[in-house]
Amino acid sequence: xxxxxxxxxxxxxxxxxxxxxxxxxxxxxxxxxxxxxxxxxxxxxxxxxxxxxxxxxxxxxxxxxxxxxxxxxxxxxxxxxxxxxxxxxxxxxxxxxxxxxxxxxxxxxxxxxxxxxxxxxxxxxxxxxxxxxxxxxxxxxxxxxxxxxxxxxxxx
Numbered sequence: 001x002x003x004x005x006x007x008x009x010x011x012x013x014x015x016x017x018x019x020x021x022x023x024x025x026x027x028x029x030x031x032x033x034x035x036x037x038x039x040x041x042x043x044x045x046x047x048x049x050x051x052x053x054x055x056x057x058x059x060x061x062x063x064x065x066x067x068x069x070x071x072x073x074x075x076x077x078x079x080x081x082x083x084x085x086x087x088x089x090x091x092x093x094x095x096x097x098x099x100x101x102x103x104x105x106x107x108x109x110x111x112x113x114x115x116x117x118x119x120x121x122x123x124x125x126x127x128x129x130x131x132x133x134x135x136x137x138x139x140x141x142x143x144x145x146x147x148x149x150x151x152x153x154x155x156x
Contacts, residue, residue, distance in 0.1 A: 001113060002096055002105045003086045004076040005126035005133070006059035012130040013057050018138070021047060023060025024093060039064040055141060061116070072141050075120035077113065080106065082127055 006022060013020035023029045023039055028047070032038045039062040048056060048068070058070070065073075078086070087096030087105065096105055117123060122140050124133055 001061055001077070001083075001109055001116075003083045003090070004078050005086075005130065006061075006076060007092060008130045009076065009126075009133055009137075010057065010059050012134045013137075016134065016138075018055055018057060020057040021059070023058065023062065028058075028060065029062065038062045041067065044068060055138075057137075061112070066119075072121045073116075073119055074137060074140075075113070075116045075123045076126045076133075077123060078126045080109075083109070 007024060010020040010022040021028065023044070028039055028044050029037045030040055039060060041064045044058065044064070045068060048058065048070075083105070084102060087102055090096070096102055122137070124136060126133060128136075
C-alpha cells in the first residue's frame with residue numbers, strides 16, 4: 001500500500017546487491033485514470049521470467065498481482081498515523097501529498113489491506129528500520145528457494 005515503505009525497502013535490498021524492483025519507478029506501472037494506477041502485467045511477468053539466477057524482489061500493489069505467480073507475498077503495513085505523516089513528508093513520490101489522495105489511500109487501506117493479509121506469507125510492520133526489515137525478508141525467503149532454483153517475492 002502507498003506510504004508503507006516499499007521504495008525505501010527496495011533501496012535497501014539494492015544496496016545489499018540484491019535484485020529489487022519498484023513498480024512505481026521502474027516503468028512497471030501506468031496511469032489508469034481517476035487517480036488509479038495499475039501494473040503493466042506483461043512487463044512484470046517478463047521481468048520475473050528472465051531472472052532465474054536467484055532472488056528477485058518486486059515491490060508494488062495492483063489488482064494485477066492476483067494473476068501473477070510469486071513464490072512469496074509480503075505485506076508491508078504501518079499504523080495510520082505513521083502512514084499519514086509519511087505521505088505528507090515524503091519527497092521521492094508526490095502521490096499522497098493532497099488531502100484527496102490521502103483519503104483515497106486510507107479508503108484503499110481499509111478495503112484492500114485485509115485482502116492482502118489473507119494472501120500474505122509474511123506481514124511486516126514497517127515502523128522497524130529498513131535494515132531490520134530487509135534482514136527479516138531475506139531470512140524468510142532464502143531457505144525456501146523454489147524447485148526452479150529461484151525465489152520471487154512481492155511486497156505489497
